[in-house]
Amino acid sequence: MGLKIRLARGGSKKRPYYHVVIADVRSPRDGRFIERLGYWNPMLPKDDAARVSLNQERIQHWLDHGALPxxxxxxxxxxxxMMTxxxxxxxxxxxxxxxxxERAAEKKQKEExxxxxxxxxxxxxAEAPAEATAE
Incomplete structure (x- = not known):
């Protein structure tokens, strides 16, 4: 059984909220999962501490059991x-x-x-202008 540590989308329309879950690779994105390991709220500012939360002990446990993020x-x-x-x-x-x-090269060639x-x-x-000799 292949395991992935991945995101499961929650929240309402245009207000996403994601749970970090451990799930079988065959299960749907928002479907069945084994365990919830954290969350990610992309609506919060990037410098906010509550934007991402991870249960590091449980994630390490699942990584040791072969799960891939x-x-x-x-x-x-x-x-x-937790990793590099x-x-x-x-x-x-x-x-x-x-x-x-190709168009840029053609344009450059024409300009040159x-x-x-x-x-x-x-x-x-410069050629001398033709003077009127019909006098």
Missing amino acids: TDRVARFMAEAG RDARSNPNKAQPGKKAQ DAAAAAAEAASAP
Whole structure:
């Protein structure tokens, strides 16, 4: 039986409240669970002490019995000093997609060509204006 330490949503619509529970991986998110291990209230300010509460003894008990925390619960446990968690960062997340990069490269190329043409026109000797010889 695979066990997960995960969040079960409670609260009303647009007012979420989560219980940290130990549950079988096959049970639904808000369905049957084995034990409640804490809570998380995302509506409270981040610096509020009552935002996250974890029963560290029971969580350690379930970790010893092979339970795995979800990513969000692992973050809470790392903040509480119960475990170490590698920081995840995706430096490519903010990069535009392939099509947008191609469009940007084309635009840059057109600007460079226009700048080169303007520089070439400025460096070429100016032709004398044609004088009226029809006198």
